[in-house]
Amino acid sequence: MHAPDPARPASPTSRDRPAVTLREVAQRAGVSMITVSRAINTPQQVSERTRERVQEAVSALGYVPNLVAGGLRSARSHVVTALVPTLTGPLFGGMVQALTDALELRGFQVMVGQVGYAHSREDELLRAIVGRRPDGIVLTGVMHSPEGRRLLMASGIPVVETWDFTDTPIDMLVGLRHEALGAAVCEHLFAKGRRRLALLSGGDERAARRAQGFEAAAMRLGLRPPAMRLGKSPTTHADGRAGLMALLADMPDIDAVFCSSDMLALGVLTEARVRGIAVPQQLAVMGFGDIDFAETVSPALSTVRIDGTRMGQTAAQWIADRAEGKAVAQPVVDIGFSIVERGSS
Amino acid sequence: MHAPDPARPASPTSRDRPAVTLREVAQRAGVSMITVSRAINTPQQVSERTRERVQEAVSALGYVPNLVAGGLRSARSHVVTALVPTLTGPLFGGMVQALTDALELRGFQVMVGQVGYAHSREDELLRAIVGRRPDGIVLTGVMHSPEGRRLLMASGIPVVETWDFTDTPIDMLVGLRHEALGAAVCEHLFAKGRRRLALLSGGDERAARRAQGFEAAAMRLGLRPPAMRLGKSPTTHADGRAGLMALLADMPDIDAVFCSSDMLALGVLTEARVRGIAVPQQLAVMGFGDIDFAETVSPALSTVRIDGTRMGQTAAQWIADRAEGKAVAQPVVDIGFSIVERGSS
DNA sequence: CTGAAAGCGCTTACAG
DNA sequence: CTGAAAGCGCTTACAG
Numbered sequence: 001m002h003a004p005d006p007a008r009p010a011s012p013t014s015r016d017r018p019a020v021t022l023r024e025v026a027q028r029a030g031v032s033m034i035t036v037s038r039a040i041n042t043p044q045q046v047s048e049r050t051r052e053r054v055q056e057a058v059s060a061l062g063y064v065p066n067l068v069a070g071g072l073r074s075a076r077s078h079v080v081t082a083l084v085p086t087l088t089g090p091l092f093g094g095m096v097q098a099l100t101d102a103l104e105l106r107g108f109q110v111m112v113g114q115v116g117y118a119h120s121r122e123d124e125l126l127r128a129i130v131g132r133r134p135d136g137i138v139l140t141g142v143m144h145s146p147e148g149r150r151l152l153m154a155s156g157i158p159v160v161e162t163w164d165f166t167d168t169p170i171d172m173l174v175g176l177r178h179e180a181l182g183a184a185v186c187e188h189l190f191a192k193g194r195r196r197l198a199l200l201s202g203g204d205e206r207a208a209r210r211a212q213g214f215e216a217a218a219m220r221l222g223l224r225p226p227a228m229r230l231g232k233s234p235t236t237h238a239d240g241r242a243g244l245m246a247l248l249a250d251m252p253d254i255d256a257v258f259c260s261s262d263m264l265a266l267g268v269l270t271e272a273r274v275r276g277i278a279v280p281q282q283l284a285v286m287g288f289g290d291i292d293f294a295e296t297v298s299p300a301l302s303t304v305r306i307d308g309t310r311m312g313q314t315a316a317q318w319i320a321d322r323a324e325g326k327a328v329a330q331p332v333v334d335i336g337f338s339i340v341e342r343g344s345s
Numbered sequence: 346m347h348a349p350d351p352a353r354p355a356s357p358t359s360r361d362r363p364a365v366t367l368r369e370v371a372q373r374a375g376v377s378m379i380t381v382s383r384a385i386n387t388p389q390q391v392s393e394r395t396r397e398r399v400q401e402a403v404s405a406l407g408y409v410p411n412l413v414a415g416g417l418r419s420a421r422s423h424v425v426t427a428l429v430p431t432l433t434g435p436l437f438g439g440m441v442q443a444l445t446d447a448l449e450l451r452g453f454q455v456m457v458g459q460v461g462y463a464h465s466r467e468d469e470l471l472r473a474i475v476g477r478r479p480d481g482i483v484l485t486g487v488m489h490s491p492e493g494r495r496l497l498m499a500s501g502i503p504v505v506e507t508w509d510f511t512d513t514p515i516d517m518l519v520g521l522r523h524e525a526l527g528a529a530v531c532e533h534l535f536a537k538g539r540r541r542l543a544l545l546s547g548g549d550e551r552a553a554r555r556a557q558g559f560e561a562a563a564m565r566l567g568l569r570p571p572a573m574r575l576g577k578s579p580t581t582h583a584d585g586r587a588g589l590m591a592l593l594a595d596m597p598d599i600d601a602v603f604c605s606s607d608m609l610a611l612g613v614l615t616e617a618r619v620r621g622i623a624v625p626q627q628l629a630v631m632g633f634g635d636i637d638f639a640e641t642v643s644p645a646l647s648t649v650r651i652d653g654t655r656m657g658q659t660a661a662q663w664i665a666d667r668a669e670g671k672a673v674a675q676p677v678v679d680i681g682f683s684i685v686e687r688g689s690s
Numbered sequence: 691c692t693g694a695a696a697g698c699g700c701t702t703a704c705a706g
Numbered sequence: 707c708t709g710a711a712a713g714c715g716c717t718t719a720c721a722g
Contacts, residue, residue: 045691
């Protein structure tokens, strides 16, 4: 299906003259280096005539300031690093977007790093990140590795943990209690008359705690133990299909399934349709995350929504405030969750 | 649904002692700074006894080398920046993952930046990125802005454009021809006996060129002009549902729809099912991207697959080679595409 | 409004 | 195997 193109060898040297520096701009403009720096960063401190001459030199030479050098001296990188388990999934995109937008307005650039759910490379990645001295670090989930906690605390860099809750945050925290969420979903299904519950869950820590909360609530309500199937994270549509099959093989009479992600829930919806199981009449299905198309599938997916935008905005404000030397009044916030009832339950 | 937590004011000063530097490690170990540097970066150049003393000091003080300072002096940042239109969509995740994995093995860290499809902030973001002097820049799509092209070419930084094709790349390019792809899909549908084609497309440039190729092929084949509906990017499931409704309102007898993304195609599948239109009997549906669950929806989605992993690996190798001073033999590659035939067509 | 000197924390280049 | 000096490209802190 493809025809390779004729070779066009790229010479590494042809584009490799050294970058233009402040010194060259200063020479061309006939002023000192510090004056060029001011003309660029704090133009109101410089006379109009000087400003114009500097601007001419900047344009003529194509000068792009080396922000790394500036950051080294001023001890302000204007970079904030966000770590997410996966870039592919839909869950964290909204938070990162909000974080990026809010920090950009305050002069920061957000760089995203991918950790994976496995955490094997986490400490190593953390050293690479701390070594670049960002002005803030946003973590997805709480940090458990003692080594990682020590590293971050010792670094002095403002840290925001998100998407989870703990009484011992490294620094700041905006998140939610997943056990409470699981329990609330269970109570919701109970209130809707469901009695024979099932649970389909990915293997990450937050999903596991949602599962615990769900199960505990079922016991409190006097229900029989939920049929459970635990898999791995990230979860897929295929896992959802296979999961419903397995649950039905174990307990054919289940009347509700809580899935640890919307993607799993969509797989369950597909499998139910293929098998002729009526949703929600025979089986209620609930997801987690409120993926953007949960509302437009058919039946529309009931789910639990987390305000990722607010999480991102909160983290942005905290980090920008700290970078400007302001204290954060309330650096631990539980943003909660909301159950979104749609056609599938 | 949520109860705010008791306030726990965070003092910005409590965590703000300055970071440990090489000098302090050197003093504690009783050696010079350069010896500490060697013990960390090229341990084979240092005696075992010295190495041990340095390691003791590093651990005791919790030293994390400042990579920014090192990068400034050595003119090697070991950072590669990738720019994607959106972090939320599924399309670019595989490429970024492959890029990250491959570059990590060669000692680089990948930072991802989000550009959006609008390109309004593109030049500004580019200056912020070039200003940090990464060892490579990976772009999604080809760069058109003359200002952006000039900036990147003048920077001397290795640049790889991806996901598209042009005869005038900035530097290196691994991508595909979207017009050819659109034409191939049209010919495929024709070969399957479809004659009354329709097209549902997002508004980004590559989608527009797939649409052009599709339409041109239809005319060459002597078909009637495809029913077309063009929207915006990123595309959504809801756009797919609304799009099929609109296409049917225009031309009720269409027998095939090519969608510019799998997400649109999934919306079309949902809308078709709700309306009782049999897929693929009455209507063939094809997507683009081979999203991870295209295979497990029902009917399974026919689509076009791009090898994002290979694109990411290729870009990684080129950039790492260039950073090591090697020339890249064939810096322009068309990786093509493959049509994946499943149940929906 | 402008500038000379010092310094951010490392690595390079040279020397022994 | 080890080190003293210089320098990467900026900004800070001081001075006028």
